[in-house]
Amino acid sequence: MIDLHIHSQYSDGSASVDEIAKMAKERGLKVIAIVDHSLEHRKGVNEGKLKRRQMEIEKAKDVYGIEILSGIECGILPGGEIAIPKFNFDLVIASIHEVLDTEEYYRRIKGCLKMNCDKIDVLGHLHSDMFHCGRDYNQDLEIVDMLIENDVALEINSLHHAPPIDFLEICTGRSLKFSVGSDAHTLSRVGDVKWCFKMVGRFLKKGKLII
Numbered sequence: 125m126i127d128l129h130i131h132s133q134y135s136d137g138s139a140s141v142d143e144i145a146k147m148a149k150e151r152g153l154k155v156i157a158i159v160d161h162s163l164e165h166r167k168g169v170n171e172g173k174l175k176r177r178q179m180e181i182e183k184a185k186d187v188y189g190i191e192i193l194s195g196i197e198c199g200i201l202p203g204g205e206i207a208i209p210k211f212n213f214d215l216v217i218a219s220i221h222e223v224l225d226t227e228e229y230y231r232r233i234k235g236c237l238k239m240n241c242d243k244i245d246v247l248g249h250l251h252s253d254m255f256h257c258g259r260d261y262n263q264d265l266e267i268v269d270m271l272i273e274n275d276v277a278l279e280i281n282s283l284h285h286a287p288p289i290d291f292l293e294i295c296t297g298r299s300l301k302f303s304v305g306s307d308a309h310t311l312s313r314v315g316d317v318k319w320c321f322k323m324v325g326r327f328l329k330k331g332k333l334i335i
């Protein structure tokens with residue numbers, strides 16, 4: 125079992141790296157990613173925090189014997205830009221964290237995939253109800269094509285239950301890369317990825333897990 129989207133105390137999560145790793149080990153997870161918010165977030169990580177976080181990650185890997193990826197979740201800013209500290213990340217997720225109208229939402233997602241595909245690994249919680257209203261079927265098809273062309277994984281996120289079923293339906297039969305994440309901000313949700321794998325089994329049989 126894996127969970128590639130967990131927030132720690134280094135951004136807005138409530139648990140330490142050690143507590144997360146311990147819980148992951150207890151729950152039988154083999155690989156996790158600690159993914160904290162980036163510079164644009166009021167509690168986001170900077171280079172100094174990342175150095176400290178990395179020391180804790182290395183220590184926890186030794187203590188618990190599980191793989192812990194060092195990740196970041198960047199907000200997608202106007203124009204599709206992302207703000208990212210200088211650091212050698214194992215996993216970079218880009219997600220929308222603002223309520224936008226439909227056109228602006230698609231403009232940012234597509235701009236981000238075009239401009240930053242060499243910097244990002246995963247498109248996070250696409251079409252989450254929390255940040256989005258309105259959908260455009262043709263632009264959804266474009267996004268699926270762009271993910272494949274640019275080798276960016278689609279995240280299946282169990283906190284947001286995103287992407288929604290009708291988006292996953294258009295992914296059926298496509299050789300998409302995907303990632304799975306609980307988006308846990310508390311210890312109790314670490315490894316809560318059952319919904320993700322249910323969706324993978326239904327819609328992403330032709331897909332390939334990012335790790």
Ligand SMILES: [Zn+2]
Nearest residue numbers: 197219248249
């Ligand atoms: Zn997010």
Ligand SMILES: [Zn+2]
Nearest residue numbers: 129131197307
């Ligand atoms: Zn998150």
